[in-house]
Every structure is written in structure tokens, then in C-alpha cells.
Amino acid sequence: MRYNKNALVLMTSAAALTLGSVGLAQADTLEDTLDRGEVRCGVSDGLPGFSAPDDDGNWQGIDVDVCRAVAAAVFGDSEAVTYTSLTAQERFTALQSGEVDVLSRNTTWTTTRDTTLGLNFTGVTFYDGQGFLVSKDIGISSAEELDGASVCVQSGTTTELNLADYFDANDMEFDPIVFDTSEQTVGGFEAGRCDVLTSDTSQLAALRIQLDDPDSAEVLPEVISKEPLGPVVRQGDDKWFNIVKWSLFAMLNAEEYGVDSENVDDMLDSENPSIARLLGEDGNYGEEMGLEADWAYNIIAQVGNYAESYDRNVGMDSPLEIERGVNRLWTDGGIHYAPPIR
């Protein structure tokens, strides 16, 4: 049962903080991970496109690909990951207390989370923004007509805060109906408990296809917030921070240089110095991170570059069919921009 589990995670996490040994924060996550033989990754409780188990029980999604990329970089095996499904409420405590080593769970990068929680965001996997899903029956075409609406929202998200901000700023009233998990939130919306369901627009796309009748609902055009979603690690372990950060950058750089899982073996002979550095043919960047020279090669060969991951999980090759939009590379007019490997 979710609620018992919820309490259990909080309790064990609190116990870890109270009884655990001092100095765990200085611990070498990379070394522990190598000893353990797998990367411990915190993912969502099932959000298609981002992190959700497929029909065979394998975790799939753009957030999951970050975990797989880290595992490929560290072990050369993208399958060496144990996934822990976390609700929005459990996620930070689980990371803080060391139950997971990477949190890749459609988590918005905000000041509070980056500072007071003792966490570090390693980058942005997906630039998102909050929107509204409404039933077509109520005949609304803009979020500004939502005065007095009942709004279903998931507990413990930035969404809850943006929602209040937006209605305040536009001088409108609303009734929040706060649920614990996204299934319950959708359940409330479908039953008609609320007029509107609010979440990140990417999630709305995912939630809409889960409705019994997806055509009965539509996403309103307004996007009311900035939601840069990215992987998170604990503060105080820069080595691990670097590995997670550069695993994502490797995927973005690979897309930029035109390296993908199909052609990566041919690219090993590439004349392009950037590609040679990326694939470990030139320089010792892997070693300086505490990894093998072929760390990025493994990521690209096993997980693919950013474009492949995007298309497969949330883009046009997936049921979600979310346009690349701002999630294009900077070279294509988007805002994804990875620092160079050199």
C-alpha cells in the first residue's frame, strides 16, 4: 500500500539521518557504486515517457535513460541499475539519506531544492512548463477563464506553488484538491471531482493518453511556469556529481556531433577531434573522472544520444508525441547546450 510505503521510506530515511554514521556525506559514491556493482537510481511511480515500467517490467523513459547512461559510463553496462520508485514526497529524503545515489525523477530545479536540501542538480534533461488539462465539456479555451475552478494537483510538487501563484496573480479563486500520486490525480479528474488537472505539460500529455477517453480532454495553451527537469545528486561528492553531469552532457554532445548508437563504431575512426575526444580516442577525460576512457562510447552505444532518447521516449516515436520545441539543441534553435569535452 502506497501510504505505508510512504511512511516507511520517510521513517527509514529519518533513521538513517539520526542513527547513520557521521561522514557518510564525504563518502565516495563512485567507490561504493563500483563495490555494489550497480547504480541506485530513484525514479517516479510511473510516468510514461519519463520513467515507467514497460510490459516486461523494464523501466523505460527519458529519466531512466539518464540512470542507464550513468551505469554505462561507470560499468560499461547500461543495465547495471536498480530502480527505486518514489513518490514526489519521498524523493528528496530518499536521496538525502543515501537510499538512492541519483534521483532522476522529473524533478524541477529550484533554489530551495538546490540550496537548503543539501542537493545538487546536475543539469537539465527536459525543459518543461506547467499547463492545464480540462475536459472539453466545460467549453473553456483559456486558463484565464478558470476563476472558481476546482483543480486536481499532485502533492509535493512545484506545481502546487505555481498554481497558487498563477491564480493570485490573475486575481482568481480556486479550490485545490491535492492527491498523493498521479493515478489518484487522474482518477479525481476523470470522476469529475475537479474541473482542471494541472501538471507539467509533458506530464499532461502522458496523463491524457491514460484517460479512458483521451479525446474528451484537451491541454490549454497557457504555460504558466518554467520547469527545468533534471537529475539530482547529494551535495558534497563532486566526483559523483561530475560523472552524472557529464553522462548527460555526453548524450547532448553526441547529438551535436552527429554520433548515435548506429554509427558510433564507425565514428571511432572519425577525423573530427571533438568526436575523438568524446569517444576516448584522444585525451584521458574518462580517467580524470575516475572512469574508463570509453565511458562516453558506452553511453552512446548502449543508450544512444539525446535525440534518440527523446524520440524513443517522449518524441514522435512514442505515444506522447511531444514536439522537440525548446528541447532542441542550441544549434537547432532550442536551449540545450552542453559544455564541450576538452
Next chain:
Amino acid sequence: MSVRPQTRSPDSKPPFWRDRTKRALLAQCLLLAALAALVVFIIHNTQENLASRGITTGLGFLDDTAGFGIGQTLIDYSSNSTYGRTFIVGLLNTLLVSGLGVLAATIIGFTVGIARLSPNWLIARLANGYIEIFRNIPLLLQIFFWYFAVLQSLPSARESMSLGEVIFLNIRGLYLPQPQFLSGFGLIPVVMMAAFIASIALIVWNRRRHAATGKRLPTIWLSLGMIIGLPLLVLVVTGVPVTWEVPELGGFNFSGGVTIIPELLALWLALSIYTASFIAEIVRSGIQSISHGQTEAALALSLPGKLVLRLVIIPQALRVIIPPLTSQYLNLIKNSSLATAIGYPDLVSVFAGTTLNQTGQAIEVIAMTMAVYLTISLLVSMFMNWFNARVALVER
């Protein structure tokens, strides 16, 4: 002749390790010291851990702006209020559903418990069926049943069921008219208060008179008459300075009036019905614990049946009923934290849920929440113990 070991004179004290009392005292001191050391270690260790991980600690976050909305607030609250305020809002919501639950569970429980002993076969079977069904299904499932199966199948706002176009019921909740007090209404509470005080005086006087002369007045009816009748009289005399604000359908939903959200209804129903099934059994066992001889003796004194129950059976049964009843009340209060499953904004949902997540102060928030439940439970426990001491059999 052997040398006898040195002996102590009888009045010299034995060394303390031979003295059982002192040894026990020492052991207790050691245990206490170990416990204190453990607590100090835990607190110190937690602080070190939090500091070394760069996690902010302390209760300073309570003054920060919360910035999120809450669906049901008994006091003024907006998203500009502080996290401290969310704590109060959540606490009041918890107390509301617990209070309503205790009240309803007691009424249903006593009714069913007595019905279970009814000589009427049908009533007794029905009561028995109620008890066996509701106490054997997990509470969480009952909450889900009421919320998802019953209340979420109510019609939408535009197709609300209504009672005389004044009271409306739909999937968004139960909408009741709200009284609006006009000037001149201030007199009513004053009159009511006066009637209340007069009633207490009457009861005290009647009790003394009864002890002295054996005569008594029907004080209950007189008091009720005063407390209800006098304010009504004033109401009529002052020309009924009350208007009713009727809920009206506009935009998305009804506005105006009082709204009882379905989450509250579902939780209240589930908690009351579930706990009542236990209370019913407690009441039945309490009544059955009184030997039949008591009834016969009372009847032999030619006490009427109503008085047999009120003066002989129930006071004695209460001694058996109250201690387990207290446990049921405490269970109900603690079970109200299951609210979070259906999104009722109780303390656990609002404070240990949203506030915890927005601030990340897990240890402080969880500690505060646990302290609240402990405090409420201890207070209820104290009150019930006091009440129990009052009804306990005074042996002479």
C-alpha cells in the same frame, strides 16, 4: 580453634552492593544514564549528519511563505500565509474530522450495541451483521469505498441533486445555506448563555432539594425549554434578524453557503462507521457484564424499566465500557491520518505532506506531527481517565 572471619556488628551497614535496594537504585541510575546518553548521541549525530550534508535545520521555515492553496480551511488562509499557518490549518482539519468522528461513532456505536441485545430478532441480527461487516474490512478500503465508489458517483455540479433548491449535493460536495446574522442578533447568544447558567443553577438547586425533601422537578425538560425557548422567543420578538445565503450555481460550481467537501464526508463516514462497530461490541460486553441479578433486584424494587437501565445497568456497565472506549477514540483520531489517501487536507496531508516536501525539513516536520498526535491522544486519554475515575465504583 579456627579464626573466625572478621564480622560486622549487627548495626553497621552492609556494603552497598549487598544492599538490594541500593543495588536496584544503582541499576536504574545506570539505565537512565545510558538512555540519556543515547538520546544525546542521536541528537548530536543527527545535527552532525544534517550539517555535513548541507541540509538546513531548525524551525525557521515556519515563518516562510507557504505559497500553496488548501482545499478546506477553518481559519483565514491564503497562499501568502506562512508554513506555521499551514500547520494550524491542518491541525484544525484533523481535529474537525476527529471530533465529528468521535461524536458519530459514539452515537452509532451505542445504538447498535444496544440493538444487538434487543429481544427483537430482526433488529439484533441486523446489528450483528453491521458489526461483523464493518469491523472486518480494513479501514483504508472503507475510506476508498465511500470516496471512490459512493461519493464519486454523485452527479456533476450542473446536475446536482437538490432538496427544495436550498441544499445541493453533487460530486464536489454538500452545499448548505449559511445563516447571515444581521444587527440585533447579538442579543441571542447572550440570552442563550443566561438560560444556560440559569439551567445549571436549577439543576444544582433541584439536586439539593431532592436530597433534602425527596421531591424533584423534571429539570432536563425545564432546562431544554429555557435554552431553546428563550432565544427563540427573543428571535421572534426582534423580528428574526437572520437571512440565509443560499448556494448558487455560477461558473464552475456553487458559490455561497457552506460547503462540506466530499473528502470530509467520506473520511467522516468511514471513520465513524468503522469505529462504531467496535464501540458497539464494547457497549454490548459492558451491558452483558452486569449480572442479571441486578436487573431482577431493581425490578423487585419496582423500579420502572426505563430507570432500571438508566440508574442500575448503565452506570455499572460504563465502568467496563470506558477504558476500551478510550482506546477506540484514540484509534479514531490516529486513523484520521489516512485522510491523505483521498486528499482530505488534514495535518498529515497538508503539513507532513506538502509542507514537508516544499521545505524538505523532514525531521522537524515529522517530529512536530508526531508530537501533535501524541499530545492529542494524551489529552483525550487524560480526560477519559478522569471520566473513568468519576464513574468508577466507589467502594466503601
